[in-house]
Amino acid sequence: MLAFIIRRLAQSVLVMLFVALIAFVIFRYVGDPITSMVGVETRLEDQEIMRDRLGLNDPVVIQFARFIGNALQGEFGISYRLQQPVTELILSRLPATLELAVASALIALVFGVVLGVFTALRPKSFVTAGIMAASLVGVSLPTFLIGIGLIYVFSVELGWLPSFGRGEVVDLGWWRTGLLTESGLKSIILPAITLSLFQLTLIMRLVRAEMLEVLRTEYIRFARARGLTQRAINFGHALKNTMVPVITITGLQLGSVIAFAIVTETVFQWPGVGSLFITSVQVVDVPVMAAYLMFIALVFVLINLIVDILYYVVDPRLRVDGGASGN
Amino acid sequence: MSMTETPPRPPATPQAPPRPESRLRRFLDSDIFYSWKRSPVTILATVTALTLILIAILAPWIAPYDPFNPASLNLMDGFTPPVSQGPFSENWFLMGADNQGRDVLSTIMYGSRVSLFVGFMATMFAMVLGVGLGLTAGYNGGMIDAVIMRIADIQLSFPAILIALLIFGVARGMIPASHQESMAIWVLILAIGLSNWAQFARTVRGATMVEREKDYVSAARIMGVHPILILLRHILPNVLGPVLVIGTIGLALAIIEEATLSFLGVGVPPTQPSLGTLIRIGQQYLFSGEWWILFFPAVTLILLALSVNLLGDWLRDALNPKLR
């Protein structure tokens, strides 16, 4: 177990270093940090002095090491556009994105599993054919169109739900949440659904495929031959075995949800990290771009790590055989 | 540089050279054609996709108006509803007019052209890059393989849209402001292409490793045939099936990706609006009731993406019945 975790940790660090290298290259070589900070009017000699003071004339390796050192302390420089520390900016917008991502991941997981199990157990039903057709249409629909469609129906035509923003937020000191007020709860419904749909179809198709696979295995046939009830077989044996790969993919999807939130946040003017990133791409606010890249990579790596450990806990075969030959 | 001077031309779909009838016969008798004939949804998808592609290619000749020629449009015609005449001109607007008095139908035709061009080029780019790297990795193995596939793995675990946004942002930062508008489409193609190569590489690499072990490849190698020739002549034909499937689905993804980027305002320049740009414009008038500015481009985009996606789905099943 310990060896397994250490091995995974080492891999995670490698991935982070790789991403950090890309972030560093972006940070250092896209645009000129000096002109971005002080403008082109500054005298060249002054620029050169600043360059020296900021260490921009040091060997690249040292600069990269310094970049990583700063990153480890959560230091990513100042946003060109907003003139605020990037870390502060990201942290202040993080709660909005996380609340949205978790809400939509829950929606995707619950409905994805339920629909996936249903379609696997009733493969010939008309309802199944309908759900499968809808899911195919679903993956062909761009997320932003789904969002616009929902806004049109529920905000413009019916007027039930707000079309933009987070509603009223409550400041808990370290976290500004929209989940404690009525307007906040109403506001999160449409964006959360929009963001969840793609993952929902993905999870549903995965659950269905895995479940069909499991239902064909010998141990399910043997369970039938022992006269176990349909219920015990479908929702005990088959579902448990289905969930092992589903946990992995769903967990990994949480990272994608956070990244996909870029589009949803733009459609609903949701004040999260994603919309911050989009504006920074539009105006080439390099420190924010680099920091966002690192942030997303960190989220992915952390989730990967947690999922691996979860996988290990769920599947007894991995526990005993040891991680070395694990998968 | 304006659109009218150098109309981007979507590459013609690759077709078998005109050969004697036997080849057509063989195609008509094949399992693939049989399964195509048997699926009404696929036939409908094919017709829809081909129609839209044809309209896009022929846009300059069949569009009712040139929406980018200031002489032909009247700002006062703005927001004319569908199927009516503009109040200040002779122009008829089948799908209405947008905020600047441009004919929505014509902007859609030109917009599809941009969307399809970017989609095709980006997919081609991803395909060439991915197939090339996949062949290299699969054939050589070892260190090269490890590095290429590791990068592909990392990239595949991030959503393509994020990668494309980053590449786009970086490219923006490196291109001087004066060239940004003219280069925008190529930057977009680069960004979308680079964000989609890994899928090709992974599939081709797997197939290459299988083929490499086969006797005829060993024989060719022993006879001293150059590795590049082996790859092109013996291995490439065997991986074309899956590549075609990924390419078709990839085209649908690329079209959606382009629309998303343009919708986010980081895609094509406003002078060359794609379907995504049109939707971005239309969204602003959703609340005020001018629905047609949004509705028609959105439907076109959905039809395009869905029909190409359906084709890809069918192709996957037809080429490999074992897959679900």
Add this chain to the structure above:
Amino acid sequence: MTEPLLSVRGLTVEFPTRHGILTAVEDITLDIMPGEVLGMVGESGAGKSMTGNAIIGLIEPPGRIARGEILLKGQRIDNLPPDEMRAIRGRRIGMIFQDPLTSLNPLYRISDQLVETIRTHLPMSQEAARKRAIQLLDDVGIPDAARRIDDYPHQFSGGMRQRVVIALALCAEPDLVIADEPTTALDVSVQAQIIDVMKQLCADRGAAILLVTHDMGVIAETANRVAVMYAGRIAEIGPVREVIKDARHPYTAGLMGAIPRLGENLDRLQQIPGAMPRLSSIPQGCAFNPRCPKVFDRCRSHRPSLSQAEVGRQVACWLYDGVTEA
């Protein structure tokens, strides 16, 4: 004469496919007496496993029982509603599968799988079921059963896992156990032990066995009677010793000739030329006629049905037509 435990009458199993209906099993008629071991032998695809699946009601769709009936102690079971048939499976008919590596759910402890099965069929408390499970594991020869019961399947060797499978098949005391190639996937060194355990336990409980295998040796050592299957039909059925010593059907004779025996001249070891036809291309007349050394005209046009050759023996071959009357 006692009433048979299981009676199969004219059982026919069909699979509709795109190219027409395939008949996997045709017109099977046989009886199994209480406590008896009936061997069923034949090449793969001969329909032996399908017969077993049909008896326990587990034919995978689109396959279906097209004709015939199956009676358990005189009660028809082939047309029961699914839930009543489910209650019979495990309780009155148990089944042992071929591959112990895949027939146990890898995510469940042995104890969970045993207790769940016991409590499905018998009104027992959790503790009583667990006690019974430990006893069963002990019976099938798993050392230190009380400790090992909470292990997962992958912690057992192949032979041990098959013992667990046997315990699972027997845990509700069925009257009949269908063993479908129970040793094929196992290491040769443990095959005999597994057969012994299975036979012993069934004998102790008075359970009959339908032993499906392609291994004539296993049948010779284990079964009381044997049914020889060819292309979905029974070619010959009778007491094991007599069938081995004096095979009537040319196919059986060929099958026996293919078993090397100690002290016999190796010249006699022979193979039947050709291969069993696929289900989609069974020849007209007797299915064996293209390979049969004693074929004559009638074999090519008319299909022989199973008829009495002498007391306790039946054979489907035109060579013996009229023997009963004579």
